Amino acid sequence: xxxxxxxxxxxxxxxxxxxxxxxxxxxxxxxxxxxxxxxxxxxxxxxxxxxxxxxxxxxxxxxxxxxxxxxxxxxxxxxxxxxxxxxxxxxxxxxxxxxxxxxxxxxxxxxxxxxxxxxxxxxxxxxxxxxxxxxxxxxxxxxxxxxxxxxxxxxxxxxxxxxxxxxxxxxxxxxxxxxxxxxxxxxxxxxxxxxxxxxxxxxxxxxxxxxxxxxxxxxxxxxxxxxxxxxxxxxxxxxxx
Numbered sequence: 001x002x003x004x005x006x007x008x009x010x011x012x013x014x015x016x017x018x019x020x021x022x023x024x025x026x027x028x029x030x031x032x033x034x035x036x037x038x039x040x041x042x043x044x045x046x047x048x049x050x051x052x053x054x055x056x057x058x059x060x061x062x063x064x065x066x067x068x069x070x071x072x073x074x075x076x077x078x079x080x081x082x083x084x085x086x087x088x089x090x091x092x093x094x095x096x097x098x099x100x101x102x103x104x105x106x107x108x109x110x111x112x113x114x115x116x117x118x119x120x121x122x123x124x125x126x127x128x129x130x131x132x133x134x135x136x137x138x139x140x141x142x143x144x145x146x147x148x149x150x151x152x153x154x155x156x157x158x159x160x161x162x163x164x165x166x167x168x169x170x171x172x173x174x175x176x177x178x179x180x181x182x183x184x185x186x187x188x189x190x191x192x193x194x195x196x197x198x199x200x201x202x203x204x205x206x207x208x209x210x211x212x213x214x215x216x217x218x219x220x221x222x223x224x225x226x227x228x229x230x231x232x233x234x235x236x237x238x239x240x241x
Contacts, residue, residue, distance in 0.1 A: 079213025
């Protein structure tokens with residue numbers, strides 16, 4: 001989830017606003033299949049479609065743009081980004097954001113390794129080993145403490161895509177891969193790779209994060225919760241992959 005997150009790229013507009021409704025600025029970073037830019041630079045992905053649907057049901061229109069992760073967080077801190085469909089609990093966002101009661105999904109952070117690698121014992125078996133990660137992704141405090149522990153002296157290797165990360169692991173350019181399960185599964189299938197062994201590190205909820213600096217922030221958060229509950233009660237499929 002995360003974070004996770006990752007997920008970088010130039011900002012671009014995505015979905016035309018309906019000027020008859022209050023306009024909400026929605027930000028995302030690249031995290032397929034949940035949120036990403038298609039080959040034409042247009043925003044797509046399951047969580048972006050869900051966010052747009054909830055806003056429309058709540059009486060708002062959405063303008064959806066991609067941001068590098070640091071710029072997205074900065075936008076939530078100053079209100080230029082009003083809503084981010086992502087993972088709650090980022091320390092730098094806590095005093096600047098609200099979150100919906102409704103959990104719209106969940107992401108899973110795993111530690112992947114090759115089949116010729118023994119099941120690692122954590123944290124000792126990470127000592128002095130190479131760890132592959134995705135550029136721009138951030139993680140939660142326990143994971144950050146683990147990978148940045150000077151006593152472990154972990155070699156950190158960064159790459160921009162999940163496909164490249166899997167290829168690095170295959171080519172032994174790192175011993176382990178720290179990544180989220182759904183995008184790894186997509187990339188693995190594209191490469192025709194067999195399943196990889198892994199250790200599950202975290203299960204991270206996905207919610208709609210609302211900037212406290214957005215106009216009517218609490219009303220917006222509550223309207224999104226009502227929209228989710230109403231659509232769910234009406235039997236609409238709100239499931240994310």
